[in-house]
Amino acid sequence: MHYIINAQPMDVIADPRTSLLDMLRDNLGLMGTKKGCNQGACGACTVLVDGERINACLALAVQYEGREITTVEGLSGGSDALHPLQSAFIEHDGFQCGYCTPGQLCSAIGMLGKIERGVPSAVTADLSAETMALDHDELRERMSGNLCRCGAYNGIAEAITKVHAKVPA
Amino acid sequence: MTSIQDAAQSLLKTAIGLVPARWLPGGSPDPLMQKHGLIGAPVSRLDGALKVRGKARFAAEVPMQGLTYAALLHSTVARGRIVALDISAAEAAPGVVFVMTYRNAPRMASPALMNTKPKAAGTSNLPVMQDAEIHWNGEPVAVLLADTQEQADHAVTLIRVTYETAPAITDFDAAKGSTRVPANILGEPPSIERGNAEATLVQAAFQVDCTYATPAHNHNAIELHAATLAWEGDKLILHDATQMVNNVAWTLSQIFGIKEEQVHVRSPYVGGGFGGKSLWNHQILAAAASRVSGRPVRIMLPREGVFRSVGGRTMTEQRVALGARSDGKLTALIHTGTAAMTPHNECPEQFSFPARHLYAAENIMIAQRVADMNIVANTFMRAPGESIGTFALECAMDELAEAMQIDPIELRRRNEPAKDPTSGNEFSSRHLTEAYGRGAEQFGWEKRSATPGARRDGEWLIGMGMATATYPYYRMPGGAARIRLTADGRATVSTAAHEMGMGTATVQTQHIAERLGLAMDQVVFEHGDTALPPGSMAGGSSQTASIAAAIIAAHDAFKAALLKLVGNDSPLAGLKPDAVEARDGGLCSSEEPDKHETYVSILRRAGREELVAEASAPPPLEAQEFSMHSYGAQFCEVRVSEITGEVRVSRFLGSFDCGRILNAKTAASQFRGGIIMGLGLALMEETHRDPRTGRIMNPSLAEYHVPVHMDVPKIDVIWTDIPDPHSPLGAHGIGEIGITGVGAAVANAVYNATGKRIRKLPISLDKLL
Ligand code: FES
Ligand code: FES
Numbered sequence: 001m002h003y004i005i006n007a008q009p010m011d012v013i014a015d016p017r018t019s020l021l022d023m024l025r026d027n028l029g030l031m032g033t034k035k036g037c038n039q040g041a042c043g044a045c046t047v048l049v050d051g052e053r054i055n056a057c058l059a060l061a062v063q064y065e066g067r068e069i070t071t072v073e074g075l076s077g078g079s080d081a082l083h084p085l086q087s088a089f090i091e092h093d094g095f096q097c098g099y100c101t102p103g104q105l106c107s108a109i110g111m112l113g114k115i116e117r118g119v120p121s122a123v124t125a126d127l128s129a130e131t132m133a134l135d136h137d138e139l140r141e142r143m144s145g146n147l148c149r150c151g152a153y154n155g156i157a158e159a160i161t162k163v164h165a166k167v168p169a
Numbered sequence: 170m171t172s173i174q175d176a177a178q179s180l181l182k183t184a185i186g187l188v189p190a191r192w193l194p195g196g197s198p199d200p201l202m203q204k205h206g207l208i209g210a211p212v213s214r215l216d217g218a219l220k221v222r223g224k225a226r227f228a229a230e231v232p233m234q235g236l237t238y239a240a241l242l243h244s245t246v247a248r249g250r251i252v253a254l255d256i257s258a259a260e261a262a263p264g265v266v267f268v269m270t271y272r273n274a275p276r277m278a279s280p281a282l283m284n285t286k287p288k289a290a291g292t293s294n295l296p297v298m299q300d301a302e303i304h305w306n307g308e309p310v311a312v313l314l315a316d317t318q319e320q321a322d323h324a325v326t327l328i329r330v331t332y333e334t335a336p337a338i339t340d341f342d343a344a345k346g347s348t349r350v351p352a353n354i355l356g357e358p359p360s361i362e363r364g365n366a367e368a369t370l371v372q373a374a375f376q377v378d379c380t381y382a383t384p385a386h387n388h389n390a391i392e393l394h395a396a397t398l399a400w401e402g403d404k405l406i407l408h409d410a411t412q413m414v415n416n417v418a419w420t421l422s423q424i425f426g427i428k429e430e431q432v433h434v435r436s437p438y439v440g441g442g443f444g445g446k447s448l449w450n451h452q453i454l455a456a457a458a459s460r461v462s463g464r465p466v467r468i469m470l471p472r473e474g475v476f477r478s479v480g481g482r483t484m485t486e487q488r489v490a491l492g493a494r495s496d497g498k499l500t501a502l503i504h505t506g507t508a509a510m511t512p513h514n515e516c517p518e519q520f521s522f523p524a525r526h527l528y529a530a531e532n533i534m535i536a537q538r539v540a541d542m543n544i545v546a547n548t549f550m551r552a553p554g555e556s557i558g559t560f561a562l563e564c565a566m567d568e569l570a571e572a573m574q575i576d577p578i579e580l581r582r583r584n585e586p587a588k589d590p591t592s593g594n595e596f597s598s599r600h601l602t603e604a605y606g607r608g609a610e611q612f613g614w615e616k617r618s619a620t621p622g623a624r625r626d627g628e629w630l631i632g633m634g635m636a637t638a639t640y641p642y643y644r645m646p647g648g649a650a651r652i653r654l655t656a657d658g659r660a661t662v663s664t665a666a667h668e669m670g671m672g673t674a675t676v677q678t679q680h681i682a683e684r685l686g687l688a689m690d691q692v693v694f695e696h697g698d699t700a701l702p703p704g705s706m707a708g709g710s711s712q713t714a715s716i717a718a719a720i721i722a723a724h725d726a727f728k729a730a731l732l733k734l735v736g737n738d739s740p741l742a743g744l745k746p747d748a749v750e751a752r753d754g755g756l757c758s759s760e761e762p763d764k765h766e767t768y769v770s771i772l773r774r775a776g777r778e779e780l781v782a783e784a785s786a787p788p789p790l791e792a793q794e795f796s797m798h799s800y801g802a803q804f805c806e807v808r809v810s811e812i813t814g815e816v817r818v819s820r821f822l823g824s825f826d827c828g829r830i831l832n833a834k835t836a837a838s839q840f841r842g843g844i845i846m847g848l849g850l851a852l853m854e855e856t857h858r859d860p861r862t863g864r865i866m867n868p869s870l871a872e873y874h875v876p877v878h879m880d881v882p883k884i885d886v887i888w889t890d891i892p893d894p895h896s897p898l899g900a901h902g903i904g905e906i907g908i909t910g911v912g913a914a915v916a917n918a919v920y921n922a923t924g925k926r927i928r929k930l931p932i933s934l935d936k937l938l
Binding site: 015017018022025026029030031032033034035036037038039040041042044071072073076082086087089090091093095096097098099100101102105136137139140141143144145146147148149150151152153154155156157 | 213214216217218219220221222223224225226227229230232317318319320323388389390391392393438439440441443469471472669670671672834835837838839841842843844845846869870871875876877878879881883884
């Protein structure tokens with residue numbers, strides 16, 4: 001099967017039962033994407049497929065053949081510098097153990113993309129609004145699929161808010 | 170937790186003649202506890218870049234050649250024996266390398282129970298897959314190894330097991346009917362009586378007498394329990410997710426009948442522990458299967474597997490009765506109750522500990538019992554005992570304040586003791602009333618209406634509640650540290666400590682840099698490996714003080730060794746170790762700081778490439794001399810929907826008194842993390858067990874609810890930052906205090922909002938309708 005993973009073309013041979021998560025971790029050794037439940041409940045396995053966030057544990061690898069996949073290892077675009085959100089997570093202590101962190105990062109980037117595209121959430125009051133504001137409730141609602149048992153939620157929210165504020169509207 | 174008290178008590182008996190540690194009476198306090206340089210600074214996590222890049226290698230991520238993947242099969246009955254086993258289909262499935270059951274498992278000794286030996290890590294002392302007997306619903310009965318996880322997960326479903334069942338105790342309500350008194354509660358007596366509390370209670374001007382119930386909880390660290398391991402000859406190499414590397418190594422060596430040095434455990438990063446990552450069956454079984462099959466093994470329990478084979482916090486039923494005079498002084502304090510346990514572990518959930526130390530009641534009665542059940546062994550989970558003990562005690566205090574029509578903080582102030590109410594010891598450092606005052610002011614407590622149901626916003630009833638937080642100070646015996654200084658003036662400090670997100674490595678790097686007079690980037694802190702000097706377990710919020718004490722001891726040895734090298738030409742010539750201190754990359758005379766020589770210069774003149782000093786921490790006698798605890802005040806505002814009963818926490822503030830805070834940034838996260846787990850305890854967390862079969866019915870993160878982003882408001886945390894003169898660095902552990910008191914603060918706020926007292930956790934909406 002062929003994929004573009006973190007901007008690199010890759011060919012993988014895997015059991016058809018293999019989830020996208022296990023393919024990344026076991027077949028490709030990309031251990032940055034984490035397994036916290038393997039059943040779509042924790043968000044630790046969140047990756048970006050063509051810019052959209054998905055739970056890699058709920059996806060079969062074969063489903064995503066030919067697609068562009070970004071994992072935490074690819075967020076900085078191959079450079080040594082960190083993605084601004086990665087730096088903001090460090091600055092605002094958006095993690096403790098760091099196990100949920102790759103999923104939080106990918107999820108937040110996918111989420112900010114949705115905000116930019118004006119996609120509403122369950123708490124959006126005005127569904128017809130042209131532009132979407134990222135207030136505290138919008139952010140928390142949209143990030144609620146990513147569990148953090150260490151409880152770094154305040155720091156994560158601060159980091160995302162800071163980075164979002166700097167993005168030109 | 171733990172053997173600490175046992176160990177410390179026996180050490181105390183032989184302590185005569187020991188030089189007191191500097192933080193004991195007679196010692197001079199550590200000057201660093203007053204210093205404001207790196208100590209306390211809000212330094213970002215040093216492992217941050219690694220973690221945000223996804224490059225920190227957790228236990229299940231270490232590469233190994235020829236790896237096999239393990240899957241476990243769990244018993245579906247609570248008690249009985251296996252009468253038939255068919256593994257033929259599983260063995261024939263593609264990719265299967267080995268199937269192990271009690272029939273072909275190697276002979277192994279039963280794990281030594283944690284707290285019974287200094288380095289024991291066992292969470293139960295049951296034999297592990299040694300016979301046909303079943304002891305709980307979920308006990309592993311087979312291990313299967315295959316070339317891929319998919320093959321293993323499928324093949325394990327092909328194993329057929331037939332059980333003959335035996336009567337089992339799986340219903341806590343039934344088990345409560347026959348209880349026993351445990352020999353001790355973590356080294357403390359199970360019951361205490363001061364005066365006659367029952368008799369005083371009935372005569373008291375004001376009384377409350379209530380029963381509280383708390384359910385089972387699971388830690389649910391997001392990293393699943395996992396290990397990657399291999400045998401190299403007779404040596405076991407284990408990459409584990411654990412909060413006790415040395416204990417795991419020693420206990421496994423006993424199980425396999427080998428020497429402790431033959432087990433090498435590494436665990437540099439752990440994806441959350443909270444008490445749950447000790448030694449459970451999966452590491453033992455994976456090591457056994459690897460030994461027999463000759464293949465390396467990776468085991469990562471599925472989330473359901475964690476629920477089935479790793480225990481959590483046990484359920485309790487507690488009675489708190491309070492009697493008070495009309496001036497608010499407590500005349501009677503009774504805290505009794507029962508915790509569920511098993512006959513095979515020693516974890517009685519010390520819910521009565523807060524009541525032993527918090528309030529100056531004239532008559533006190535404490536009594537804890539346990540009810541044996543046939544369930545997976547319960548274990549320590551973040552503030553075992555204190556988290557749920559404070560729920561009962563602090564709700565009862567609120568009920569008493571309500572009955573007396575006085576402010577809940579004022580009631581607590583009036584009962585602030587001068588000495589420990591049960592041990593009679595002096596407090597080493599207690600500034601609880603300051604924590605109340607500062608917390609109340611910042612939270613806006615004066616805006617609380619004493620009348621329940623008085624504030625509303627549309628359908629939402631708004632209420633405020635508070636509760637006291639408390640957790641003991643522990644320092645574990647047995648830790649050591651090594652300082653290695655190299656000719657370039659850099660230092661590496663090593664101890665087998667654990668980094669599970671607490672900030673240990675960052676904080677100790679700050680500490681070492683300050684103590685050695687170096688910049689942080691000149692210091693490396695090595696941890697998480699049994700090849701290093703032994704560390705103590707990361708439990709009981711003890712690790713920071715335990716490591717600090719070991720580093721201080723190693724630093725004393727380091728200074729002495731360095732001064733032996735200086736020779737007559739040095740400005741430091743002739744100075745004794747206690748007359749010098751670290752400054753600017755070297756040592757100077759404490760009296761005349763201008764007499765200074767750098768480490769680089771000392772080593773160069775002595776012609777040395779490096780200097781190594783190692784020492785063990787002195788025994789933790791300070792906790793025997795003093796009543797040593799951390800304190801806090803938790804403040805909560807809730808909004809409760811009158812229509813749905815839904816509870817939303819709208820504001821929260823924790824005000825803490827935990828000695829010196831060593832890193833303002835990571836400490837704030839520790840406090841918040843504890844508080845958030847407390848919100849889970851208050852509002853949603855509950856491990857449901859079918860009372861008929863003992864099977865856990867919600868073994869997933871979809872059905873066991875933990876707080877998510879939307880459940881967590883911005884949480885303010887503040888602290889007194891007053892050093893405890895009797896602890897290393899003046900610090901107390903802070904990993905667990907945050908969860909204590911939260912359950913009661915929420916319940917009290919819910920009462921203030923609605924007028925409904927919920928005495929059974931969690932406060933789910935059905936209880937409010
Ligand atoms: S591992 Fe995919 S959602 Fe938990
Ligand atoms: S940082 Fe540990 S689970 Fe989020």
